[in-house]
Amino acid sequence: MSSAVLPDIQMVRHWLSQVPDPEIPVISLTDLGIIRDVEWQGDTLVVTVTPTYSGCPATTVINLDIETALRAKGIEKLRLERQLSPPWTTDWITAEGREKLRAYGIAPPVDGTAADGRLAGRVARLAGTSNLVIACPRCGSTKTEKVSQFGSTPCKASYRCTDCLEPFDYFKCI
Amino acid sequence: MPSLTDVMTADADLAKAAGIRTMAAKGAAPEDAFVDWLCRMGDNCLVLGHRVSEWCGHSPVLEEDIALANTALDLIGQTQLWLGLAGEVEGKGRTADNLAYLRDAAQFRNVLLAERPNGDFGQTLMRQFLFDAWHMEMLRALQSSSDKRVAEIAAKAAKEVAYHLERSADLVIRLGDGTEESRARMQKALNVLWPYTGELFLGDAVDQGMTEAGIAPAPESLKAAWDRTVAEVMVEATLDLPQGTFQHKGGKQGRHTEALGFILADMQFLQRAYPGGTW
Numbered sequence: 006m007s008s009a010v011l012p013d014i015q016m017v018r019h020w021l022s023q024v025p026d027p028e029i030p031v032i033s034l035t036d037l038g039i040i041r042d043v044e045w046q047g048d049t050l051v052v053t054v055t056p057t058y059s060g061c062p063a064t065t066v067i068n069l070d071i072e073t074a075l076r077a078k079g080i081e082k083l084r085l086e087r088q089l090s091p092p093w094t095t096d097w098i099t100a101e102g103r104e105k106l107r108a109y110g111i112a113p114p115v116d117g118t119a120a121d122g123r124l125a126g127r128v129a130r131l132a133g134t135s136n137l138v139i140a141c142p143r144c145g146s147t148k149t150e151k152v153s154q155f156g157s158t159p160c161k162a163s164y165r166c167t168d169c170l171e172p173f174d175y176f177k178c179i
Numbered sequence: 180m181p182s183l184t185d186v187m188t189a190d191a192d193l194a195k196a197a198g199i200r201t202m203a204a205k206g207a208a209p210e211d212a213f214v215d216w217l218c219r220m221g222d223n224c225l226v227l228g229h230r231v232s233e234w235c236g237h238s239p240v241l242e243e244d245i246a247l248a249n250t251a252l253d254l255i256g257q258t259q260l261w262l263g264l265a266g267e268v269e270g271k272g273r274t275a276d277n278l279a280y281l282r283d284a285a286q287f288r289n290v291l292l293a294e295r296p297n298g299d300f301g302q303t304l305m306r307q308f309l310f311d312a313w314h315m316e317m318l319r320a321l322q323s324s325s326d327k328r329v330a331e332i333a334a335k336a337a338k339e340v341a342y343h344l345e346r347s348a349d350l351v352i353r354l355g356d357g358t359e360e361s362r363a364r365m366q367k368a369l370n371v372l373w374p375y376t377g378e379l380f381l382g383d384a385v386d387q388g389m390t391e392a393g394i395a396p397a398p399e400s401l402k403a404a405w406d407r408t409v410a411e412v413m414v415e416a417t418l419d420l421p422q423g424t425f426q427h428k429g430g431k432q433g434r435h436t437e438a439l440g441f442i443l444a445d446m447q448f449l450q451r452a453y454p455g456g457t458w
Contacts, residue, residue, distance in 0.1 A: 059335060060256025089260070090331035092338060153242035154346045155249040159339075163242060179338045 012078070017043050017050065024074045027066040028158050031109040034067065038097025041088050049082040050075065055093045058159040058179075095160075095178050112142045112164065112175040139175050141166035151175075212388045214269045215288060216395060218278065219385075219431055221261030222289035225279055226439065227310060228254030229446050230297060239300055246346060250307070253339040260332045280450035284439045291430040292375040294438045298368065301354050301361065305368035308347035312408045313379045315344050316401040325393030348412045355416025362417065369413070370421050377426025380405070385431075 021043070022035040034040055034054075042053035052071055056064050068085050075083055095114035098106075103113035115138070138147045146168035153163040154177075161174040232251035238244035262275035292310060297303045318340055321333035355365040380402040382390075389395040413420055429435070449456055 056256075056335075058253060058256060058339060059260060060252035060254070062252070089335050090327075092331075092335040094338075153246055154342060154349075155242075155246035157245070159249045159252055163245075177342075179342075 011045055011048065011050075012080070014043050014045070017052075017075070017078075017080075020074060020078050021052070021071065024070050027063045027070060029106070029109070029111065032098075032102045032105050034071065036099050036102030036105060038099065038102075039067070039093060046084075049084055050080050051084045051086060053086045053088045055088045057093050061159060063158075093179075095176065098176075106176055107142045110142050110173055111161065112139050112173060114176050114178040115139060139164055141169060141171065142173055143171050144169040149173075210268050210270070212385045213392075213394065214265050215385050216389050217261055217265035217268060218286075219288040219290075221258050221265055221275070221278070222287050223293050223310075223314075224254040224261060225258040226287065226289040226442060227293040227307075228252075228258060229442055230293065230295075231303070231307070233297055234300075234303065243300070247303075250343055250346075253336075253343065257332070257336045257339070260335070264328055264332065276450075280447050284435050284443055285433045287430075287435060287439060287443075288433060289430055289435075289439075290375070290378045291427050291436055292372065292378065294430070294436060294442060295372060295375060296438055298371070299364060301364040302368035302371065304347055304350045304354065305365060306372055307343065308351045308412065309372055309376050309409070311340060311344040311347050312405050312412075313376075313401060314340050315408075316404045317396070320396040320401065324395060329394060348408075351412055351418075352416045355413070355418045365416065366418050369418055373421040374423065374425055374427050378428045378430060381426075381428055381431075383431065 018035065018040070021040055022033050024034045026032050026034060026037055037057070039055050039057060040052065041055050042051070044051050052075070054068065054071070071085060072083060098114065106113045139149050139151075140147050141149050141164075144166060146166055148167045149164050150167060151162060152165050152172065155161075156163040156174045160176060160179070162177045163172065164175045165172045228251045231247050231254065234244065234247045235251070236244065238247055258279065259275045262278045266273040266275060266278055292306060295302075295306055297306075315337070318333045318337040322330050322337065324330040324333065351365065354361045356362070357365075380398045382398045386395070386398050390397045410420065
């Protein structure tokens with residue numbers, strides 16, 4: 006591929022915004038905020054990805070999906086880099102991504118950021134009951150209760166709505 | 180601060196003088212103590228992660244099964260980061276997988292607490308809490324490590340461990356301050372595991388080298404905060420802190436209980452039987 010025809014970065018980002026998260030396919034990798042950088046180094050496209058959770062089994066699949074999507078667009082020279090720092094936070098989930106999660110039945114993260122001290126506060130509070138208000142993604146009621154701190158994936162907790170009685174996942178803040 | 184090289188050389192000498200069988204004592208390379216220390220971090224996560232994963236499909240209720248599996252997953256993920264860095268620093272081309280699957284028990288550097296058998300659900304949760312309370316303090320301190328890679332891994336892992344600690348503390352309290360039966364089991368778990376907690380705060384020549392290089396805190400320096408957390412939770416859990424002072428040690432230097440051999444026999448079987456096998 007000659008440098009004259011290298012797709013511009015905005016176009017590549019647009020392509021990446023169409024790659025779904027393998028475990029929560031309703032949101033894209035860019036909605037999730039894990040694409041940290043996209044740049045051309047000479048004629049090689051370098052995509053920098055940050056993992057969500059250290060042990061998230063989707064990480065390998067995500068890299069494979071990125072490669073598959075970009076190769077399909079004609080990118081020949083491609084390199085994926087892992088960036089640990091700054092660590093991924095749910096703050097990076099876009100507003101659009103949050104709405105998509107809610108519409109899909111997953112309550113989006115609501116308890117602020119990992120950076121604002123809530124995380125440290127949680128640890129200090131240890132077993133104190135959560136003061137977070139997690140609205141039911143189905144009926145909107147705020148009368149919900151935590152069933153378990155871990156849900157169907159490491160990034161989610163299990164909740165139950167005491168009004169409409171639906172169990173649901175909450176995308177917990179990290 | 181002295182240069183890394185100077186400190187590591189001094190550490191290797193100290194290790195030799197102390198007669199401790201560490202990688203640093205065997206080799207001349209200054210990075211060896213660092214590799215040893217990274218293996219301690221990684222092996223704690225690996226061995227405990229494997230132990231916790233043994234619950235998969237066996238927990239008392241589905242939600243707890245999922246929670247334990249997720250905790251194990253976080254720990255195995257952190258293992259990949261620590262052992263991956265250990266392999267990188269060592270510079271002999273060993274990957275995290277190589278280190279996990281192809282070392283024998285005497286080369287493992289985890290604390291003995293991590294390899295304690297699961298026992299009942301209460302004992303598993305008690306072990307998790309005692310470890311998490313230490314892990315949280317360690318990762319908090321490591322975020323200001325002089326080694327950028329260590330600080331980055333710690334920052335990542337700390338977010339996950341905050342959830343582990345919150346959950347294990349919560350359950351220790353609920354089960355301790357629960358029924359007569361659950362309280363008795365939690366007290367027994369605490370008594371059984373207590374003599375394995377001291378090793379977390381016991382420094383040796385490797386730790387001293389890391390502390391002098393600004394890479395890691397002195398193990399003893401984490402004890403006050405750990406004591407505080409444990410005491411607070413045990414009061415809420417209505418459990419009595421054991422008064423005994425005897426503490427087991429040796430895991431960090433590769434002297435393990437028989438429990439580790441059984442874990443490795445299970446965990447390493449495939450790579451031992453079919454070297455280099457892949458999915």
